[in-house]
Amino acid sequence: MLEIELLQALYPTGQRELEAAALSKVDVDQFYGIEIDEFPARIAETAMWMMDHIMNNRLSLEFGQVFARIPLKAAPHIVHGDALETDWADVLPPEQCSYVFGNPPFLGAKVQSETQRAQVRRIAALGKSGGTLDFVAAWFIKAGEYVSSPRTGDGAGETVEGSRPARIGFVSTNSITQGEQVAQLWPLLFQRYGLEIAFAHRTFGWGSDARGKAHVHVVIIGLTRRDHEPAEKRLFNYEDINGDPDETRHSALSPYLFDASQLADRHLVVRETTTALSSRPLMLFGNMPNDGGHLILSEAEAANAIQADPAIGPYVRQLVGAQDSLNGEARFCLWLQGAPLGLMRANSLLKDRLAAVRAYRSASSRPATQRLAETPSLFGEIRQGAGAFILIPRHSSERRRYVPFGFYRDGEIAHDSCLFMPGASLAEFGVLTSATHMSWLRHIGGRLKSDYRYSIGLVYNPFPWPTLTEADKAYLDGLAQAVLNARAAHPGATLADLYDPDVMPADLRRAHRALDQAVDRLYRKAPFDSDRERVEHLFTLYEKMTAGLLAAPGKAKRRRKA
Incomplete structure (x- = not known):
């Protein structure tokens, strides 16, 4: 279909001089693949022949000529084997490859078999911890190694004259762009293989008509070697994950799939830390x-x-x-x-x-x-002390605009199924429950399936906490109390009821909106247009907070020796 669209652009009024067969340059024997199961490998070959025939018929209709590739002489090259154990260069030398693309398997670290987990750890080579990468991450790493292979020229990373390294495009679970996996995977792609993000589709819902197939949240990420990256990177954002995207263009994209052009280090990732990066109340696991x-x-x-x-x-x-x-x-x-x-x-x-x-x-x-x-x-x-505390659930539905944090005055005991902030004030409750903090959680925190996962080390400690004057605290106290009052105005309704986006009461929405605006102004005077804009601004603050603290391990060791 892409070839037909290109021919339409080249011949907008059609043409009769050349036969359709002479126009079409794409054939099935230009496609190479690896499939672990033999029957699907044969199905893939047949499907490509069928699709080739369908596109040939469409080309015939576009240019008024009959075009059919019969008898079938060309065949796709589908290798029956494990893609993580096969040397891709044996299937197709990298200097002959234009694109590496596909839809690798979606398996989280906890549901992988022992064999699969060992494969990912061997390929990632992250050291003793081994990492907690999803199965799909191994394909990104293998692709990075493939396009950066020294076999493409006389020296490492050099290409044959007149050629360009293959570009990469994978559909993936969105887990590799958020949570703890970002700091494990992306430094490998950026530093070990010299890749950059050329385009990306942010999270959207991807369904299947197959019986029993669940809808999943995915991203599409295009990568290219740094020495061939485009000046403009295209980013597709889905306000409605089941709708159409809006496109924006940027000079740099972050591995969290937002604009990184305002960062000194576009490769910056959030690393889990046991200590807060600025002054703020202590958050603990429950009792x-x-x-x-x-x-x-x-x-x-x-x-x-x-x-x-x-x-x-x-x-x-x-x-x-x-x-x-x-x-x-x-x-x-x-x-x-x-x-x-x-x-x-x-x-x-x-x-x-x-x-x-x-x-x-x-x-x-x-x-x-x-x-x-x-x-x-x-x-x-x-860990319980006297006084009020904020209760933070570790997981919360991704449907909710706000995670329903609880505020308890005194006397209750926080269970270890949750996190809590002892001795908390209303102002601190206000900051935590604000749209600013929610945007940081949504973009930086991990997920359990599609639910938000709140973490002290990855979400709370690295969060750029605002500097609060006594006047700020007093103002936020009142707005936070207004949120609690709006909750209390609906007796019998649980927090699950109140924060269901389909039935959330109007007075509670208004109270949250007023609180959001006040917290936003603590970070900058101009309002934010979107959650993505909030987290992009927060990320610039995070970079300033961590300046000099997040050096690569090798560099840190050299400084200590000096």
Whole structure:
């Protein structure tokens, strides 16, 4: 079809001098491929012949001539083999290749077989950790090695005179453009193989008519050698992931698939860090019971326990995790820090529960858990302090405009199924729940399937936290409280109800919009037109924050030796 469109451009009024057969230069024997299963390999050959015939008929209609390549003499070169074990240069020497393209398998790191995981780790050669790359990443690395192979000329990376290195284009899961994989994959492509992004389609929904096939979120990425990169890079953005894209053009593209022209280092990636890059409140994992469920009470069990012995009331606390907060569920726990020994010995419920905790921990195969059997009245890991806290679910539906963070005044206990910020203020809640922070999460954080994955090391610690004056804090306090008031104005509605984009109440939308505008102004005076523009601005701030901190490991070692 592309050849027909090109011929239409060359002959807009048609032509009768040349036969259609003389016009068409594309034939099936120009295509080379590798397919691991033999039957699909044969199907691919047949499908290419069929498509060639269909296009020949279309060419005939366009130019008023009958054109059919019969008898079939040319054949596609489909090799039956494992693409990750085959030397691509044996299939087609790289100096004879124009394009490397395809739709490699979509398999996340956790669902790969042992063989597949070993293949990815061998090809990536990331060192001891091995990385957590998706299966598709191996094709990008193999393609980078192929187009940059020294076999294309007399020296490494040189091409035969008059030729140009092959260009790469792959459909991929969007996981390689967000989350922890970006810092693993893209430095290899940029630095090891000297590639640049020539064009990209940002995340869009890709479905299949095949029965049982799920819709997936994918990107399309085109790569070229740096010495042959185009001056303008085309970027296709999908405001509606099931709709048509808008195209923009840029001098540089980031591996997160946004404009990188304002960055000093267009290859900059966000690396996970255990320490925050600027002053901000501490964020922690919640408290881990490690108790076999014996310190946990249902709502009815908590009520009955207090009714039977009111003295234990202060030590029965509401336990909140991600699902509890989202769905309005009530769970309780025995929080026995500071509880009198006499109470724990006299109360039959406590005696039975603590004996069960001791037995559960003692039976563990982990020495650390066995040691916890000595203190059965306490959670296995305790991080809770006094005062208000913000509850952050680790995962949230990608349909939501805002992740529904919870704000708890005091008294509740954060479960380890979530993250939490102890001693938090309303202003800090306002920054976290703002569109600015949400855009950083959407573009930089990882995904679980298509859901957002919130991470302390990858999302929170690297986030460019704004500098807040006392006046800023007071103003944000009021706007954040307005969000909480709007939530409370709908009794009986859970956070899942309130943040469902189809039914989100208008007053809650207005409260969030006002908060968004206030937080945006902390970063710049001019409003942002889109989430992508927000994260592009945040990325320039991240680059300034990390200047001198993210040197390549080899360079860092040389500086230490000096």
